[in-house]
Amino acid sequence: MAVTGTLKTFKGGHYFPRFEGTPRGRRIETAPLPQRVICLTRQGFGHEARPLVEVGQTVKSGEIIARSDGLISTPVHATVSGRVETIESCPHPRGGALTQRIIIAADGRDNWQLLKRPKGNFEKWGPEKLGYLLYEAGVTAGGKGGFPSTEHSSLASPDQIGYLLINAVETEPYLEGDAQLLSQEFEKLLTGIKILRGALGNVEVHMGLGYNRPRAVEELQIRMEYYDWFHIHPLLPKYPQGEDEVLIKSLLDRQLPAGHTAPEIGVVAADVQQCVAAYEAVLEGRPFIERVISIGGSAIERPANLRVRLGTPAGELLSARGLRSPARIILGGPLRGVSLSDVDTPVLRDTRALVALAEPRRRLFAGMTPGFGYDSYTKILPPLGLRAKRATTGLNGPERPCIHCGYCLDVCPQNLLPITLAERAEQGLLRQAEKLDIFACIDCGLCSYVCPSKLPLASQIAKGKAALREGR
Ligand code: SF4
Ligand code: SF4
The missing domain is CATH 3.40.50.11540 (NADH-ubiquinone oxidoreductase 51kDa subunit)
Structure with missing residues (x-):
């Protein structure tokens, strides 16, 4: 070694500074078994799986309920024991493409089918x-x-x-x-x-x-x-x-x-x-049907690291930890996660966190407020001090024109020109964006976070990449 x-x-x-509502140092607790789970037939990367169960059928925790024979895929398991209540189409939380969800009403017994x-x-x-x-x-x-x-x-x-x-x-x-x-x-x-x-x-x-x-x-x-x-x-x-x-x-x-x-x-x-x-x-012999996720953010009263069953609805977990409103709920971390409009969205295999950020009523220091709150990155107000910072969505108020501060260039880990890429993508100049290496962007979200003008650079670049892929 x-x-x-x-x-x-x-x-x-x-x-990043230490943000208020981070479950730092908190030991892992186990969340109570959910009363129902929503198992999507596409769990993150890979092909759509085909349901193998029918409405009314009883299933065990860990039983395979959907499978795909595609090259990149893994089977989907029931994450509680109980009865299949519904099988229906729904949009996937990442990207919105149609997938299927198998809703299981738990019987509370948690009988397992091991590998x-x-x-x-x-x-x-x-x-x-x-x-x-x-x-x-x-x-x-x-x-x-x-x-x-x-x-x-x-x-x-x-x-x-x-x-x-x-x-x-x-x-x-x-x-x-x-x-x-x-x-x-x-x-x-x-x-x-x-x-x-x-x-x-x-x-x-x-x-x-x-x-x-x-x-x-x-x-x-x-x-x-x-x-x-x-x-x-x-x-x-x-x-x-x-x-x-x-x-x-x-x-x-x-x-x-x-x-x-x-x-x-x-x-x-x-x-x-x-x-x-x-x-x-x-x-x-236990299939991957539960994982540890962090629940935190400025709109959460009791942040925690929780072992949860996959398929548990986000709203149920957040309410149990004291969700204050109004808040923006994010499946995943604040930079790489997706904002949720539906709190019934379930925890997936690749969900590492549920974050709830308070919506600010007004913007402080509007001339220099960066990212998703006045506590985020700035060379004008560096995040000094030991006190935890309060992060909000920072989404209230209009975007402003680029002030050419260069922060987005400084932080890009891929050495790209985020503002130029975002502009080309917005203007539909996709070939130019490709020449500027748009596909090297790893969607880290930092350029949007640091931008004092609140320009949604990362999402504009992501849309540009998606349009290019579609064109191919
Ligand atoms: S989202 Fe892309 S362009 Fe923006 S900082 Fe990250 S890698 Fe660079
Ligand atoms: S961080 Fe925002 S304001 Fe600064 S150069 Fe980049 S796009 Fe322009």
Whole structure:
């Protein structure tokens, strides 16, 4: 095992201040079982799955209720035991494309259907058996829209993969789940890493974690001392360090070409939750039907890190933690998440947080208010002091013309020209935007966050990319 001596980081990015309503240091609690769950037949990345159940049928927790034979897909499981109440079409919370939802009324008994797993030591099972179990359990990444773990459902087979990267540095505001799992589920994490490595053909493993976690680094050094395939890289906890493109550059000093996925260059990136889910699938036979999410934001009275069943409606979880209104509810973190208009939207496999931000009544310091509140990035009012800052949506008030401050250029981790890209996309000059490398944008949202003129640069760039893809 090796620990990198020098701190690694990247150009651009941003250190966020501590925001009020962050569940920092709070131990993981288990949310009560929901009375009903909404299981979407497309869980993040991948093809639409076909329902295998009918209305009125009884199901067990962990039972497969929808499946796709497509190349990139994982099965969908019932996340409580009970009776199928409804199967109907609905818009997917990410992008709005039509999907199906299977609503299950819970019977309160939580009877499980565990995976059929072979007996013996998993370290002798090989990629095929491990990959099959991870596929059947629906173990997918928390980022990249829930990219599946292994060759049964991803773009690469194990013989094309050389590296497994473990992202243990969460840098988006309010996201604390992986940090808590790192300290509370350490044993599961270590075994989960070995399982994922085995499923990928015993590749090299590189783990990136914040340098501000010296105890975790020390513990890993002791526990993984004899594994020469394991490398630890202390990183500066700057947003968006955990994104595949940035992580690959920091850990392997390699560039992920725009428009390509990590497996195409021989890399699979996983997160802490995914490693824990791999352990639970392979050693306990439990499909990935619950995950840890952070609930926080300026409109939440009691922030928490909660273990929840997938499919639980967002509104139910937020109300239980004291949701104040009016608030903007975000599925995911405030920079990469999606705003919800329907609080019945369920927690998905790749949901890391539910954030509720208060809507400000008026804007303070209107001439220089940046991002989503007067506490966000500015060189005029730097986020000094130890007091937690209050973040609001900052969405009230009109946008202003660009003042050419250059903040968006400074923070872009991909070294792009966000304002130029956004303008070209808005004007329909898509070929020009493509020449300016619009597909290298990783949708981190930082350019919108720092813009003092409140220009929605990231969403304009995302629309430009979508239009280009459609044109193709
Ligand atoms: S242009 Fe893309 S990558 Fe650059 S800051 Fe904006 S959203 Fe992030
Ligand atoms: S788009 Fe916003 S952040 Fe970028 S230069 Fe203009 S005012 Fe500054």
